[in-house]
Amino acid sequence: MNSKFTTQLFLKEDTRKRIQAYAKKHGYKTNMNALQLRGSVKNVIAVIVPNINHVFFSKIISVITNLAYKDGFIVSVFQTNESLEIEKQVLNSVILNNIAGVIASISMETSNVEHFRALKKYKIPLVMFDRVTDKIKVPKVESNNFEVVSEVVKNLYQDGCRRIVHVTGPKKISVFKNRNKGYYHMIEKLGLPYASSCTPKKEFTIETGKETAKKIFSKKIKPDAIICDSDVLMTGILFQLKEMQIKVPEDVKIVSFGDNPVLNILTPNVSSIIQPMNEIANASYELLKNAISEKENIQPIKQIFNANLIYR
Amino acid sequence: MNSKFTTQLFLKEDTRKRIQAYAKKHGYKTNMNALQLRGSVKNVIAVIVPNINHVFFSKIISVITNLAYKDGFIVSVFQTNESLEIEKQVLNSVILNNIAGVIASISMETSNVEHFRALKKYKIPLVMFDRVTDKIKVPKVESNNFEVVSEVVKNLYQDGCRRIVHVTGPKKISVFKNRNKGYYHMIEKLGLPYASSCTPKKEFTIETGKETAKKIFSKKIKPDAIICDSDVLMTGILFQLKEMQIKVPEDVKIVSFGDNPVLNILTPNVSSIIQPMNEIANASYELLKNAISEKENIQPIKQIFNANLIYR
DNA sequence: CTGTTAGCGCGTTCAG
DNA sequence: CTGAACGCGCTAACAG
Numbered sequence: 001m002n003s004k005f006t007t008q009l010f011l012k013e014d015t016r017k018r019i020q021a022y023a024k025k026h027g028y029k030t031n032m033n034a035l036q037l038r039g040s041v042k043n044v045i046a047v048i049v050p051n052i053n054h055v056f057f058s059k060i061i062s063v064i065t066n067l068a069y070k071d072g073f074i075v076s077v078f079q080t081n082e083s084l085e086i087e088k089q090v091l092n093s094v095i096l097n098n099i100a101g102v103i104a105s106i107s108m109e110t111s112n113v114e115h116f117r118a119l120k121k122y123k124i125p126l127v128m129f130d131r132v133t134d135k136i137k138v139p140k141v142e143s144n145n146f147e148v149v150s151e152v153v154k155n156l157y158q159d160g161c162r163r164i165v166h167v168t169g170p171k172k173i174s175v176f177k178n179r180n181k182g183y184y185h186m187i188e189k190l191g192l193p194y195a196s197s198c199t200p201k202k203e204f205t206i207e208t209g210k211e212t213a214k215k216i217f218s219k220k221i222k223p224d225a226i227i228c229d230s231d232v233l234m235t236g237i238l239f240q241l242k243e244m245q246i247k248v249p250e251d252v253k254i255v256s257f258g259d260n261p262v263l264n265i266l267t268p269n270v271s272s273i274i275q276p277m278n279e280i281a282n283a284s285y286e287l288l289k290n291a292i293s294e295k296e297n298i299q300p301i302k303q304i305f306n307a308n309l310i311y312r
Numbered sequence: 313m314n315s316k317f318t319t320q321l322f323l324k325e326d327t328r329k330r331i332q333a334y335a336k337k338h339g340y341k342t343n344m345n346a347l348q349l350r351g352s353v354k355n356v357i358a359v360i361v362p363n364i365n366h367v368f369f370s371k372i373i374s375v376i377t378n379l380a381y382k383d384g385f386i387v388s389v390f391q392t393n394e395s396l397e398i399e400k401q402v403l404n405s406v407i408l409n410n411i412a413g414v415i416a417s418i419s420m421e422t423s424n425v426e427h428f429r430a431l432k433k434y435k436i437p438l439v440m441f442d443r444v445t446d447k448i449k450v451p452k453v454e455s456n457n458f459e460v461v462s463e464v465v466k467n468l469y470q471d472g473c474r475r476i477v478h479v480t481g482p483k484k485i486s487v488f489k490n491r492n493k494g495y496y497h498m499i500e501k502l503g504l505p506y507a508s509s510c511t512p513k514k515e516f517t518i519e520t521g522k523e524t525a526k527k528i529f530s531k532k533i534k535p536d537a538i539i540c541d542s543d544v545l546m547t548g549i550l551f552q553l554k555e556m557q558i559k560v561p562e563d564v565k566i567v568s569f570g571d572n573p574v575l576n577i578l579t580p581n582v583s584s585i586i587q588p589m590n591e592i593a594n595a596s597y598e599l600l601k602n603a604i605s606e607k608e609n610i611q612p613i614k615q616i617f618n619a620n621l622i623y624r
Numbered sequence: 625c626t627g628t629t630a631g632c633g634c635g636t637t638c639a640g
Numbered sequence: 641c642t643g644a645a646c647g648c649g650c651t652a653a654c655a656g
Contacts, residue, residue: 027433032409034649037345038632043409044388052377058370065364065391069402074409076356076388079377090381097344097355097386121339206577235574262547265518266578346633349648 042100045288048078048090050107050131055231055260056277057105060129063281064103071289073100082203084109091115094124101125101288106133111172125291125298129284132174137300139287143275145175148307149182152227152255152273155311157190161225161253165216166197167237168229169204179229194221200233209236217244224252231258234270255311264310271312276305354412357600360390360402362419362443367543367572368589369417372441375593376415383601385412394515396421403427407434413600417443423484437603437610441596444486449612451599455587457487460619461494464539464567464585467623469502473537473565477528478509479549480541481516491541506533512545521548529556536564543570546582567623576622583624588617 035041045068049057065075078094080087087107094102095118102124106113113135119126129141149166156164166183169176180197187195198216200208212233216223228234234256241248248254248269255271258264264272283303291298347353357380361369377387390406392399399419406414407430414436418425425447431438441453461478468476478495481488492509499507510528512520524545528535540546546568553560560566560581567583570576576584595615603610 029408029434031349031649033345033348034632035651036632037343037349037634037648038650038652040632040651051374053367053371053374055365055367058373059365061370061389062363062365062391065389066393069391069398069405074388074390074405076386077373077377078381078386079374081378086381093381093386096341122341206573232574235577239577260572260574261518262544262572262575263578265547265551266575343633346648347635349632349650350634350636351648352635 036098042098042292043073044076044097044099045073046076046078046094046099046102046104048080048087048094048102048104050080050082050105052077052079056130056275059259059277060281060284063278064285067282067285080107082108084112088115091118095119095122099124101127101292103127103129103284103288105129105131106173107131108170108173125288127284127288127291129280130175134174139291139298139300140302141280141283141287142174142178142302142304143280143307144304145178145307146182146185148273148309149179149227150186151309152271152311153183153186154190155309156225156227156253156255157186157192159253162192163194163196163221163223164192164225164227165223166227166229167212167216167233168197168199170199176229183227196223204230204232206232206236206239209233209238210240211236213237213240213244217241217246222252226252226254228254228256231256231260231263234258234267235263238267238270257307268312272310274308274310276307279305348410354410354604355385356388356409356411357385358388358390358406358411358414358416360392360399360406360414360416362392362394362417364389364391368442368587371571371589372417372593372596375590376597379594379597392419394420396424400427403430407431407436411436413437413439413604415439415441415596415600417441418445418485419443420482420485437600439596439600439603441592442487446486451603451610451612452614453592453595453599454486454490454614454616455592455619456616457490457619458494458497460585460621461491461539462498463621464583464623465495465498466502467621468537468539468565468567469498469504471565474504475506475508475533475535476504476537476539477535478539478541479524479528479545480509480511482511488541495539508535516542516544518544518548518551521545521550522552523548525549525552525556529553529558534564538564538566540566540568543568543572543575546570546579547575550579550582569619580624584622586620586622588619591617 047061047064052058061077068075078090080090084107087110102119104126113133116126116136126138128138132140132142153164166180168180171177171180184195198212200212202208209232228237234254246252257273259275259277359373359376364370373389380387390402392402396419399422414431416438425445428438428448438450440450444452444454465476478492480492483489483492496507510524512524514520521544540549546566558564569585571587571589
C-alpha cells in the first residue's frame with residue numbers, strides 16, 4: 001500500500017514524510033486505474049453469493065472483507081438472487097472489471113457451470129465454498145455435511161426416534177445433496193424402515209416452512225423427528241407446529257442447521273448444527289490469496305471443516 | 313452497459329450482433345480500467361457500514377446491490393467494525409480507487425467527520441443513512457426514530473406502564489440520540505416521574521443484553537416496561553429475565569427494534585419496531601444516483617421513512 | 625545516479 | 641466519412 005515514492009526510498013525518513021505530507025495536503029492521490037491499466041496491480045476481490053441477506057453469507061462476506069482489507073484488497077459483492085441468468089451476467093461483469101480473484105457460492109438454479117469456466121480463460125482464480133460443484137476443478141471449502149447429518153440421525157435414533165424426516169433443498173446443490181446422502185446413509189446403516197426427505201419447491205422462507213410442516217403432518221405416518229437444513233424454514237415449521245398444538249420436543253424432536261446465535265438462544269427446544277463460518281471464510285480467502293499470488297500450479301484442494309452439533 | 317462499438321451504432325442490428333459475437337468468441341473484453349482512466353466511466357459504488365453481518369445492514373447492502381447492478385454499477389462493501397481508525401482508512405481507500413459514489417453509515421466511535429468531508433474535495437458524492445451526522449451537509453435517509461419511540465412510550469403508558477426504561481446506544485450516534493429524545497419527549501409530555509435510559513458500554517451482543525438486564529433489575533425501582541434499540545440486546549435481556557423468573561409481558565413489557573422477521577415469529581411476547589429497510593435502501597441509492605449524474609447542485613435533502621410498530 | 629520515454633486500452637479529436 | 645494520433649496516470653526500461 002505504501003508504495004508511493006518508492007524511488008525516493010533512499011531519502012532520509014523525514015524528507016519522505018515531508019513529501020508525503022505535501023502530496024497529501026495538495027490532494028495528490030495515486031490513481032489506481034492507471035496502476036491497474038498498466039497491469040502492475042489488481043486490488044479487487046469479488047465475492048459472489050445467492051443472497052447477501054442470509055446470516056451465513058453475510059457472515060462470510062464480513063470475515064472475508066476484514067481479511068482482504070488488511071492485505072490491501074477491496075471486496076466487491078455480487079448477488080445472484082438464486083438466478084442462473086443473473087449469475088452468468090455477474091461473471092461477465094467480473095471479467096469485464098479486471099478483478100483479481102473470485103470467491104463464489106453458486107445459485108440454486110445452477111447446474112451447468114460453463115460461465116465459471118470462463119474465468120480460467122482470463123486467468124482469474126476461483127475458489128468455491130458451501131455450494132460447490134464437482135464439475136469444475138478449483139479449490140473448494142465445505143462443512144462436513146455428510147458426516148454431521150449422519151451423526152444427527154444416529155443421535156435421534158439413540159433417543160428413540162424411528163420416523164425421522166429430512167427437510168432439505170435441491171439435490172443439484174452440493175450441500176443439500178451431501179446432507180441428504182448422510183441422512184440416507186445412516187438410515188440404512190441403522191436399518192430404519194421409515195425414511196422421508198422433503199424438498200420445498202420454493203425459496204426458503206418462514207411461509208414455506210409453515211407449508212412444509214403442514215405437508216409433513218398431513219401424511220398418515222407422523223414423524224417423531226425433523227432434521228431441517230435451514231433455520232428460516234425451521235422457524236416456520238416451529239410456528240406451524242405450535243398452531244397445530246404439536247409439542248417440541250415431546251411430540252417431535254427438531255434438529256436444524258442454523259447460523260444465527262440469536263436463534264439458538266430463542267429456541268432452546270431445538271438442537272442446532274452450527275457451521276464453522278469463520279473457518280470457512282478464512283480458508284476460502286487464504287486459498288484465493290494463494291491462487292492470486294501463485295499464478296499457476298493451483299491445486300484443486302478441497303478443505304472440509306467440522307460443523308458443531310449442539311444436541312439437546 | 314452496451315456501449316461497446318457505439319461508433320457502429322448506425323450499422324444494421326444483425327451486423328452489430330455478429331461483431332459482438334465474434335468479439336466475445338475471441339475473448340475480447342472492454343477494459344474498464346482504460347475507460348476509467350480516461351474518465352469516461354465510473355462504475356463502482358461504495359457502501360460503508362459498521363458491520364456487514366447485521367441483519368439491518370446486510371439487508372440494505374442486498375437491496376442496493378440489486379438496484380445498482382441494474383444500472384451497471386458494481387458495489388464494493390467496506391466494513392469499519394465500529395472503529396474510527398478503520399473508517400478513516402476506508403475513506404482513503406475509497407478516494408484512491410476512483411469510486412463513483414458512497415453510501416455510508418458511520419461507526420459508533422465517529423464524532424469528528426473530517427474524513428468524510430474529504431470526499432467532497434474529490435467530487436465523490438456521499439449519501440448517509442441510519443447513522444448520520446448533522447455536521448456534514450449531504451443527502452440523508454433515516455427512520456422516524458423520534459416519533460416511533462414517542463409512540464411506543466405513549467402506548468405503554470396507555471397500557472398502564474409507569475416505569476419505562478430505554479435501552480439505547482451512544483448519544484453521539486444520530487439514531488440513538490433521536491430515539492432517546494423521543495423517549496424523553498413523551499415521558500415529559502405525559503408527566504411521568506420515572507425515567508431511565510441505559511446505554512451499554514460495549515458492543516451489542518447477547519452477553520451485553522444479559523448484563524443489561526441484570527443491571528436494570530438490580531436497582532430498587534424495577535421497571536414495568538423496557539424499550540430496546542437492538543434485537544440482539546433484546547435477545548440477551550429476554551434470556552436473562554427467564555433466568556431471573558421475570559415474566560414477559562406479565563411482569564415487564566418489552567418493545568424492541570428488530571429487523572429480522574425470524575425474531576418476530578419467535579418472540580410473540582415482545583412488541584416490535586420494524587424499520588422500512590427496503591425504502592431506506594431504495595431512497596439512499598436513488599439519492600446517490602442523482603448525485604452522481606447531477607455532478608453539482610446536490611440538495612442535502614433529508615428523507616425520513618416511517619418504522620412499523622407491531623404493538624402487542 | 626538522474627531524466628526521459630514508451631506504452632498499458634480506450635475514445636475523442638483532428639487531419640486526410 | 642475514415643483513419644491516425646493523442647492523452648488519461650503510471651512505472652519499467654532505457655538513455656544520458
